[in-house]
Amino acid sequence: MKRLFILFIILSFFYKAEAQYPVGAKASDLIPKPTLCNDLPGFFEFQPEKTIYAPQEFTDAANLLAEQLNGGNKITGQANKAAIVFTKASPNEKLGAEGYKLNISPEKIAITAETVLGATHAVFSILQLRFLQADQSKLPCAVLTDTPRFGYRGMHLDVSRNFFPVSFIKKYIDLMALYKYNTFHWHLTDGPGWRLEIRKYPELTSEAAFRTHQKWTEWWKTGRKYSHEGDPTAYGGYYTQQEARDIVAYASKRGITVIPEIEMPGHSDEVLAVFPELSCSGKPYQNGEFCIGNPKTYTFLEDVLSEVMSIFPSTYIHVGGDEANTKAWSQCEKCQKLKKDQGLKDEHEVQAYLIKHMEKFLKAHGRKLIGWDEIVDGGLPADATVMSWRGMSGGIKAIQQGHDVVMTPGETYLDAYQSDPATQPEAIGGYLPISRVYNFEPVPEGLTNDQEKHLLGTQANLWTEYMPTTYQVEYMAWPRALALAEVAWSKKEFRNFDDFQRRLNAHYLLLQRLNVNYYRPSGFLTILAQPDYGKQQNKISIQSEQYKPEIRYTTDGTVPTAESALYAEPFYTSGRTEIKAAIFKSGGQEGGVASNVADYHRAIGEKVIFNKQWSDSYPAQKELTLTNGVRGSLSYGDKQWLGYLEDFDVTIDMESVQPISSVSVKFMHQPGPGVFLPGYVELQFSDDGKTFTTVQKQTHDFNPENKELGFKTFEFSCSNQQARYIRLIGPNVMKGFMFVDEIVVY
Numbered sequence: 001m002k003r004l005f006i007l008f009i010i011l012s013f014f015y016k017a018e019a020q021y022p023v024g025a026k027a028s029d030l031i032p033k034p035t036l037c038n039d040l041p042g043f044f045e046f047q048p049e050k051t052i053y054a055p056q057e058f059t060d061a062a063n064l065l066a067e068q069l070n071g072g073n074k075i076t077g078q079a080n081k082a083a084i085v086f087t088k089a090s091p092n093e094k095l096g097a098e099g100y101k102l103n104i105s106p107e108k109i110a111i112t113a114e115t116v117l118g119a120t121h122a123v124f125s126i127l128q129l130r131f132l133q134a135d136q137s138k139l140p141c142a143v144l145t146d147t148p149r150f151g152y153r154g155m156h157l158d159v160s161r162n163f164f165p166v167s168f169i170k171k172y173i174d175l176m177a178l179y180k181y182n183t184f185h186w187h188l189t190d191g192p193g194w195r196l197e198i199r200k201y202p203e204l205t206s207e208a209a210f211r212t213h214q215k216w217t218e219w220w221k222t223g224r225k226y227s228h229e230g231d232p233t234a235y236g237g238y239y240t241q242q243e244a245r246d247i248v249a250y251a252s253k254r255g256i257t258v259i260p261e262i263e264m265p266g267h268s269d270e271v272l273a274v275f276p277e278l279s280c281s282g283k284p285y286q287n288g289e290f291c292i293g294n295p296k297t298y299t300f301l302e303d304v305l306s307e308v309m310s311i312f313p314s315t316y317i318h319v320g321g322d323e324a325n326t327k328a329w330s331q332c333e334k335c336q337k338l339k340k341d342q343g344l345k346d347e348h349e350v351q352a353y354l355i356k357h358m359e360k361f362l363k364a365h366g367r368k369l370i371g372w373d374e375i376v377d378g379g380l381p382a383d384a385t386v387m388s389w390r391g392m393s394g395g396i397k398a399i400q401q402g403h404d405v406v407m408t409p410g411e412t413y414l415d416a417y418q419s420d421p422a423t424q425p426e427a428i429g430g431y432l433p434i435s436r437v438y439n440f441e442p443v444p445e446g447l448t449n450d451q452e453k454h455l456l457g458t459q460a461n462l463w464t465e466y467m468p469t470t471y472q473v474e475y476m477a478w479p480r481a482l483a484l485a486e487v488a489w490s491k492k493e494f495r496n497f498d499d500f501q502r503r504l505n506a507h508y509l510l511l512q513r514l515n516v517n518y519y520r521p522s523g524f525l526t527i528l529a530q531p532d533y534g535k536q537q538n539k540i541s542i543q544s545e546q547y548k549p550e551i552r553y554t555t556d557g558t559v560p561t562a563e564s565a566l567y568a569e570p571f572y573t574s575g576r577t578e579i580k581a582a583i584f585k586s587g588g589q590e591g592g593v594a595s596n597v598a599d600y601h602r603a604i605g606e607k608v609i610f611n612k613q614w615s616d617s618y619p620a621q622k623e624l625t626l627t628n629g630v631r632g633s634l635s636y637g638d639k640q641w642l643g644y645l646e647d648f649d650v651t652i653d654m655e656s657v658q659p660i661s662s663v664s665v666k667f668m669h670q671p672g673p674g675v676f677l678p679g680y681v682e683l684q685f686s687d688d689g690k691t692f693t694t695v696q697k698q699t700h701d702f703n704p705e706n707k708e709l710g711f712k713t714f715e716f717s718c719s720n721q722q723a724r725y726i727r728l729i730g731p732n733v734m735k736g737f738m739f740v741d742e743i744v745v746y
C-alpha cells in the first residue's frame with residue numbers, strides 16, 4: 001500500500017512536470033502584450049488589512065479594484081499607509097489617454113496613470129494577472145509601462161438575431177475589460193427584432209421585439225412575421241431604457257464606451273411591419289428599407305435618435321447603413337421626386353441624402369455619426385466615421401477623403417467557423433481560425449503618416465444568426481477575441497503567433513474560472529507544404545490549435561500510431577508524398593487524423609497563360625497562384641485561392657513537348673457566400689499552343705443547394721500522351737464566384 005502511494009506521488013510529480021500550461025503566469029504573459037514589461041522575483045500578497053489609496057480623480061478605479069477583490073481591501077485617505085497606491089502621472093510621462101504604469105513589489109502595488117481610463121486598464125491588468133495564478137492571493141512582481149496602439153478597440157454584439165439578457169451583456173463587458181477593449185458596439189435593431197424601449201413608439205417593442213420562431217433560420221425561411229409581447233410562443237425581448245442606462249454605467253466604470261446602433265435605411269423590416277407608412281409600399285411586410293422621400297421617416301428617426309442620445313452618452317451614434325436594397329426607392333414616387341428635386345445621381349445618393357440629414361441632426365446634438373462602409377458609396381457626410389466591413393477598400397477610400405475609419409473586415413468576423421466546419425456547430429460560413437485573426441493587420445499598406453492617423457482601430461463583430469444561446473456566443477467569441485485584443489492594443493512588431501499561443505495557454509484558466517464557454521483548442525491539425533524552389537522540395541510544417549502537443553506523423557500513407565515519428569520541427573519531402581498526422585495524449589490518439597499530399601510537381605514555376613481574367617477582388621498571388629506549389633486552405637481569403645466571376649480558362653506552357661501522366665485542378669464549393677464549382681472541367685492538350693485537342697471532360701455531382709463547405713479535385717490520368725501546352729476550361733454556370741487552386745501536373 002505504502003509503495004503504491006509513493007508510486008502515485010512520483011507519477012503525479014511527472015504528470016505535473018508534463019503539464020503544458022504554465023501554473024502561475026507572469027506579467028509578461030498578459031494579453032494584450034504590454035509595451036514594456038520586466039518580470040521580477042517575489043510576490044505581492046493580497047491580505048484583507050492592506051489598504052488602497054487613490055487621488056480623488058481615480059476614486060472610481062480604486063473602488064472598482066476594491067470591489068473586484070471582494071471588498072477585502074478598504075480604501076484609505078492615507079497614501080503613506082496604503083499598500084496599493086494610485087498616482088496621477090504628469091503629461092511628461094507620456095502615458096496619454098489610456099496608458100498606465102504598474103510596479104508590483106512584495107511591499108506595494110504602485111499604479112500610475114494620467115487618466116482614470118489608464119488607471120482602470122491598470123486595474124484590469126492586475127485582475128487578469130490574478131486570475132492567471134494558481135493561488136489568487138499572490139501576484140508576481142513586475143514593472144510595466146503600457147500604452148495602446150489604437151484608440152478604438154471594439155467588440156460588437158448583434159442582439160437582434162437573438163436576444164441576450166442583461167446579465168450576459170455584463171459578463172461580455174467584464175471580459176472585454178479584462179482584455180482592454182474600450183468600445184462595446186451594441187447592434188440593437190434589425191429585421192429579426194427591435195431591442196430598445198422607445199417611449200414615443202411603444203409598438204416598436206410590444207409588436208416588433210418578438211417573432212414567431214425562436215430559431216432564426218426557421219423564422220427566416222418562413223414568413224418572417226412578428227408576434228405580440230405576451231403571445232405564449234413569441235420569441236424575443238428588449239432592454240428597457242433603465243436597463244440600457246445600467247449597462248452604459250456598468251461599462252463606463254470598466255473603461256468601456258457603449259455605442260448604440262440604430263439601423264437605417266435598410267435592415268428595418270421590423271419597424272416597417274409596425275409602421276408601414278414609413279415604407280415605400282405603405283404596406284406591412286413588404287419592405288426592409290425606410291422610404292427616403294417621406295418626411296415622416298425623418299420625424300420618426302429623429303424621435304428615436306433623441307431618446308437614444310438621452311440613454312447613451314457616447315460621442316458616436318451608429319446608424320448602420322449597410323446592405324440597403326435600392327429597388328423600392330427606384331420604384332417609389334416620393335423617393336423619385338426627392339431624387340429629382342435634390343439632383344441626386346442614383347439610389348446610392350438617395351441613401352446618402354438620408355445619412356447626411358442624420359449626420360447634421362446628430363452633430364446639432366454634439367454627437368458624431370458612424371456607419372458601415374456603404375455610406376461611402378453615395379458620398380460621405382462631412383464628419384462621418386466609417387466602419388469598413390466589405391474588406392478594407394471602403395475604409396481606404398474614406399481615409400483618402402480625410403475621414404476616420406475603424407477597420408473591421410472578414411478577419412474580425414467572429415461568426416465564421418474557427419475550425420474545420422465538418423467538426424463544428426452550424427455557423428454562417430467562412431473559415432477564420434484564431435491564427436488568421438491574430439495575423440490581421442488593420443493598417444493597409446500605402447497610407448501616409450497623416451492618413452494613418454485616421455485609422456482609429458479595429459473591432460470584433462458577432463452577428464448572431466447562428467448563435468441562439470449565450471453559450472454559443474461565448475464559444476464563437478473566445479478565445480479569438482483575445483487575438484484581436486492584442487492586434488488592437490499591442491505594438492505591431494510584437495506580433496508573434498507562437499508567443500501568443502504560448503501565453504494564451506495560461507489564459508484558459510481565467511476563462512474557466514469565469515465560466516466562459518470558450519472554444520477549446522481542438523485536435524485539428526493543419527499540414528502545410530511550402531515549396532522550396534531552390535531545393536525543389538516541399539517544407540512540411542504541422543500546425544495545431546493546441547500549444548506544442550505531441551504530434552506523430554507518417555509519410556507512407558499509413559495511419560500514425562504512438563510509435564510513429566515525433567514531429568518536432570518542419571521537414572522536407574520530394575515529389576509526391578502523403579503525410580498523415582495526429583495528436584497523442586497519454587499514448588492514445590486525440591481528435592482525427594489529418595492528411596495532406598505534398599506535391600513537388602512538374603508544373604511548379606511554369607508559366608500560366610490566362611485566357612480569361614481572374615476577379616480583382618480575389619487576385620491571390622495573381623499569375624503565380626496556380627503553379628506555385630502552395631495549396632489553398634479551408635478559406636478562400638487565404639490568398640492562395642484565385643477567384644473567378646467569369647469562366648475559368650488557363651493554359652500552362654511546359655516549355656517543351658513531354659509525356660504527361662496526370663493533371664488535376666481543385667475547386668471550392670461554398671454556396672453560403674455564393675461560391676460554386678464549374679459546370680465541368682475540360683482538359684485539352686496542344687503541341688503548338690494554337691491547335692488544342694480535348695483529352696477529357698469531367699462533370700461532378702455536387703448539389704448547389706448543399707450549404708456545406710466542400711472541395712472537388714478534378715483528376716485526369718492521361719498515360720501515353722504528350723504535350724507542351726495544357727489547357728483547363730471550367731465554365732461558370734452558377735454565375736457566382738469560383739475559387740480555384742493548384743494545377744498539379746506529373
Ligand code: ACM
Nearest residue numbers: 322323372389463
Ligand atoms: C454587416 O456585416 N452587414 C455590416
